[in-house]
Amino acid sequence: MTEKFVVRIDPGSGLAKTGMGNLVRTFSSLYERHDPVTFDEFSRFNGATKSDIITVDLGPAGVYQVGLPEAVGFNERVIGINRYKDPVWAKLMVTAALSKFPALVRADNPTITLGVLTPYALLKDRRTGGMDVSKTLTSSMRGLFNVPFGKKIVPIRVSTVKVFGEGLTGFAYFAYDKDMQLKPQYQNTNTLYLDIGRGTINTAFMCGNRPHMDTVRSEQWGTNLFYRMIARNLDQSAGAISPDRVELMIRSGTMTKQQKVVVADQSAIYINTMLSYARAVESQVDLPIDRLIVFGGALYVVDAITETLTNTYPETLFGDEFTNLRGLGLLLGDGDESEQDS
Numbered sequence: 618m619t620e621k622f623v624v625r626i627d628p629g630s631g632l633a634k635t636g637m638g639n640l641v642r643t644f645s646s647l648y649e650r651h652d653p654v655t656f657d658e659f660s661r662f663n664g665a666t667k668s669d670i671i672t673v674d675l676g677p678a679g680v681y682q683v684g685l686p687e688a689v690g691f692n693e694r695v696i697g698i699n700r701y702k703d704p705v706w707a708k709l710m711v712t713a714a715l716s717k718f719p720a721l722v723r724a725d726n727p728t729i730t731l732g733v734l735t736p737y738a739l740l741k742d743r744r745t746g747g748m749d750v751s752k753t754l755t756s757s758m759r760g761l762f763n764v765p766f767g768k769k770i771v772p773i774r775v776s777t778v779k780v781f782g783e784g785l786t787g788f789a790y791f792a793y794d795k796d797m798q799l800k801p802q803y804q805n806t807n808t809l810y811l812d813i814g815r816g817t818i819n820t821a822f823m824c825g826n827r828p829h830m831d832t833v834r835s836e837q838w839g840t841n842l843f844y845r846m847i848a849r850n851l852d853q854s855a856g857a858i859s860p861d862r863v864e865l866m867i868r869s870g871t872m873t874k875q876q877k878v879v880v881a882d883q884s885a886i887y888i889n890t891m892l893s894y895a896r897a898v899e900s901q902v903d904l905p906i907d908r909l910i911v912f913g914g915a916l917y918v919v920d921a922i923t924e925t926l927t928n929t930y931p932e933t934l935f936g937d938e939f940t941n942l943r944g945l946g947l948l949l950g951d952g953d954e955s956e957q958d959s
């Protein structure tokens with residue numbers, strides 16, 4: 618007997634997310650040295666204790682390691698690799714994701730279908746002769762994985778890999794019903810979706826459910842850029858402030874009056890960049906945007922983003938950093954996403 622499972626992975630550059638059925642888990646992106654999310658935020662979604670967290674990272678001397686945090690020394694960053702093309706990165710992603718679901722250990726001969734996200738713009742490139750991300754990911758993410766569960770290592774087989782476009786899956790979450798029919802309010806209307814993550818903004822202009830291919834983009838304007846903008850504008854008389862420090866400052870809310878002013882000013886500039894971009898797309902395709910859909914972690918950190926966007930586009934809808942993962946669940950028929958965690 619084999620038991621079948623669907624596991625979904627959204628390998629974000631700020632925070633990797635994985636889902637199986639109704640469970641949602643997060644883990645290190647394998648991209649930054651530390652999870653930028655604090656343990657408290659982390660446990661909100663995981664209900665986990667610190668000892669449950671299995672971290673996968675690049676260890677000393679460039680050796681990839683998998684293990685409990687205490688057992689792993691972090692000396693290196695995985696920055697600089699082409700994430701979607703690196704087979705080791707892909708294998709670590711799958712190992713880390715599978716390790717989040719102990720039900721797989723208890724299952725009788727589990728076979729897994731993996732749904733994985735890559736920026737939709739990279740898949741578009743493939744059609745135009747760019748890099749074949751889908752093929753690379755599929756071959757790296759299939760096969761037998763030795764997955765750590767606590768102190769045990771359990772072999773688990775991934776039999777099928779399906780690659781979907783990050784951003785587009787978030788749109789699908791809003792626009793499709795459970796039977797995969799486009800909702801009436803999305804028929805004959807134009808939507809611009811903005812998936813604003815840590816590293817990138819994934820975006821496309823949608824006519825109904827058809828992306829306008831010239832507008833499918835993955836740009837380096839994620840919250841990282843926002844933090845850099847703030848860092849540049851803060852009073853640096855006490856020394857330079859790193860973008861990571863800026864993120865901590867914003868998220869903890871501990872700011873001086875002057876810092877609050879800088880953050881509010883830069884938030885306004887950052888949002889205006891989005892609005893100018895939306896206007897530019899409207900002239901590019903020569904069609905009006907009827908509705909914006911905005912999701913991704915930026916919504917937590919950019920001041921007044923919901924109000925400002927809604928002022929210009931009253932039909933704006935908002936998601937969160939799990940919207941892509943939910944959309945992937947819808948497309949794969951996995952997970953009743955009314956529940957975010959067990």
Ligand SMILES: Nc1ncnc2c1ncn2[C@@H]1O[C@H](COP(=O)(O)OP(=O)(O)OP(=O)(O)O)[C@@H](O)[C@H]1O
Pocket residue numbers: 628629630631632633646653654658813814815816817818839840864868912913914915917918937938
């Ligand atoms: N719960 C939260 N509270 C505060 N800030 C958050 C939260 N979740 C995400 N963020 C912010 O958003 C960023 C990550 O957003 P998101 O998860 O959408 O990015 P990502 O998908 O990992 O990155 P990308 O799509 O660019 O690869 C974090 O680095 C942080 O700045």
Ligand SMILES: [Mg+2]
Pocket residue numbers: 629630783812814815913
């Ligand atoms: Mg993302």
